[in-house]
Amino acid sequence: MARETNLIKIIGEDNFQKLRSSKCLLVGAGGIGSELLKDLILMEFGEIHIVDLDTIDLSNLNRQFLFRQKDIKQPKSTTAVKAVQHFNNSKLVPYQGNVMDTSTFPLHWFEQFDIIFNALDNLAARRYVNKMSQFLSLPLLESGTAGFDGYMQPIIPGQTECFECTKKETPKTFPVCTIRSTPSQPIHCIVWAKNFLFNQLFASDASENEEGNKDWGTDDAEEIKRIKQETNELHELQKIIISKDESRVPEILHKLFIQDINKLLAIENLWKTRTKPTPLSDSQISGSSKINKFDSNSVGTIHEQINHFIKITQKLMNRYATEQSHIDFDKDDADTLEFVVTAANIRSHIFNIPMKSVFDIKQIAGNIIPAIATTNAIIAGLSSLISLRVLNLLKYAPVSKFTDLNMTFTAKASNLSQNRYLSNPKLAPPNCNCPVCSRVSRGVIKLSPDQLKKIKLSDLISLIRDKYDYPEDISLLDASDQRLLADYDFEDLNGRTLSEVNLGNGSIILFSDEEGDTMVRKSIELYFDVNDAFPHDTCKLPDIRIPLVKSSETSTNGDEDEDNDVATTTDKQEDGGIVILDEDEGEIELATDPLDDSKKRSANLEGFGEPSSKRKKLTNESADSDIIELD
Incomplete structure (x- = not known):
């Protein structure tokens, strides 16, 4: 059959x-x-x-x-x-x-x-x-x-x-000072060990960790100065790794877990409402004990963690010389995982945070969902x-x-x-407040590459206004980055062509009615489909009807909700977050259970489909490379 x-x-x-x-x-x-x-x-x-x-x-x-x-x-x-x-x-x-x-x-x-x-x-x-x-x-x-x-x-x-x-x-954020100065949860120490310490010692390009214009999460100039100084000093520690002198590994321990901690203790403002950390002692670093194989399900003592840190750093030091002066963290690489485990646990011990087993840290540091x-x-x-x-x-x-x-x-x-x-519940109709499928109309504008270079922004505005019966008072945004292109008092770009204002294939623009008080024309999002196969004079707007709606239906207060959420939820993050490092974005994302809808927080809409009222001109700012986001 x-x-x-x-x-x-x-x-x-x-x-x-x-x-x-x-x-x-x-x-x-x-x-x-x-x-x-x-x-x-x-x-x-x-x-x-x-x-x-x-x-x-x-x-x-x-x-x-x-x-x-x-x-x-x-x-x-x-x-x-x-x-x-x-x-x-x-x-x-x-x-x-x-x-x-x-x-x-x-x-x-x-x-x-x-x-x-x-x-x-x-x-x-x-x-x-x-x-x-x-x-x-x-x-x-x-x-x-x-x-x-x-x-x-x-x-x-x-x-x-x-x-x-x-x-x-809603994504939660931890500023750099939490990771570098005032950890309070195991996840903070794991992120410090994996994405800061490991990269500083074993990544060949230290520029990946340059401070730049970070959101430090504090206005304390003394603390910011200390963090910058600590980074520069860690560059010096990499020279120990390069030297391949195994006898100098205790110097790394002394710098990280005694000297740096004492510098933190000197900043009294940090400890007015927090428990002070306790640095390691010289005797703990110089003492030796028998090295047992790591048990992935147990934590072990602080002395075992210290001795394993020394041995694994010596091993990675020798690997560094043979692997083109660059080692990437891999959760399935036992050496790199052991380094992160021991470094995170020693730091946790110092800050009075419970230490974690290899298995637990691998789940977080290795992004094993x-x-x-x-x-x-x-x-x-x-x-x-x-x-x-x-x-x-x-x-x-x-x-x-x-x-x-x-x-x-x-x-x-x-x-x-x-x-x-x-x-298996029945499907629900579209949410009338959804910014993707309800709050705005959507369509595709088909353009030839030639038209991108010929059509001016003012011409496009006129075409959209005439086809869909929009009033004179409108706003036009590049929805991908919320860049203002035009509105009632901003016409600086109107004389430029679409290509000159960086619109091209895959661009999404948001066109909104800014004139009506009670009834407004529904906003429209248009996706640019630029194709060489189209005739050279192609500029075709979609044949869709844009209805009039109450002005309140096009407003959103999602940003305000998100800001409030970040301020109130950062201290509630569970230890079991899953760490995802996005190298391209320079951000660390902690992914929580994507199925958990029980916590009804405001959605992070990433700027798409959010009509505004009299928007301000926006500028592109560099991403904060030490923000931890939880999705």
Whole structure:
């Protein structure tokens, strides 16, 4: 019997042929993505495009069944495609890249697909794919897991709530002074050991840690001066590493855990409301004891931590000389992990913070999000099955309205009864306050490259105003960075061409009515789709109707809520946060459970779709490289 026989019995021959001619996009080839790829192939989808930026890591192998030991460091997307070839009847197209890269994946590239499957663990990318789904009215199947928890949500643009309709936990921030001067939780010490100390000693390019214009989180000039001085002195400690003189390793301990701590104690303002740290003693550093192998589940004594720190630093010192003067932290590299563990635990001991086991610190420092293969399989299976209803291919269960479809939560994730594992509520309509799918209209403006160089900003404003009946008083922003391009009292850029104001393929502009007091024209977000295939005189605005709405419906107070949230929640961060270091952005993100909607905080909307009233001109500022964000 052919593999597709039972499927044809369920959906019918005509619908089976529709399935065979369909194209789907799978974003993510990790835990859920591996399972989804298998399911979509077995369901006989005609063409499947797989996008994933990551390479395979050792920690992936216990739950991502398409990968083997030999595949470590290989791209996930191409390796997954190779692994399924022996049972594949679909056309598979893998990409290793960032789905948010508009040069590789422009908007018109997304237009070829009938449905999108999201299997991502990156919040920014999930938001981006959700936005592309809204722009193109493409159905999106969103999914996620964490341990035994998981969820699956069909998103039908304009008809059901989107990914941004429900609030996500507001990012929390810790300023640099918390990490460098006043740690109060194990996570602070782990971040200090991994992202500051390790990089200063073993990274070849010390410029990565330059202080720049950081938000120090304090106005105390004495403390800021001490932090800068400490950084410069650590550059000197790297010379000890380079010297390969193992007998000098105790000097590193003395500098970090005696000298620097005493300097902190001299800043009396820091300790008016805090418990003072206790520096190590010279006898603790010079004393020796038998070195036992690290037990990943136990903490050990402070003397054991000190001795292990000395031995592992000596080992890394010798590696540094043979590895082109640069060592990267890797959670699966026992040496680098042991260095971070011992350094973090010694610092924790000094600041009266409980020490952690190797296992606990590896979870945090290594960004290991708890994942269970069975949960991934369940969520992927549900996601692939619901796609038949989203595409209306089930002849015995036709879809008359998409709000009749179901989303699925595990019992814990949905905070419902523990007597059942899965809960499947009906889909809700779009949230009227959602800044992505409700507060603004959306469309795509199609342009040829020639028109970017010819059309002036004032011409574009006139075209939009005339087509959608906007008043004279408007504002225009580059939504990607909230850069003001024009408004009622700012016309400096009107005489420049679109390319001269840095608008191009992938740009998103936000056009808002700033004139009405009670009724205003709804704001519109336009995505720039610039394509060489378009005729050279192409400048086509979307044919959509922009309604009049009450002015209160276009306002937002999300920024104010976020500011209040940051101020009140930083001291409540749990120790179990998961550390994600984003090298490109210079930020450290602590990802919490993406499924936890129990804490109803304001969503971080990243500036998209937020109409403003009389905005101020904004300038681009360098990112704070010592802010820790929790998503």
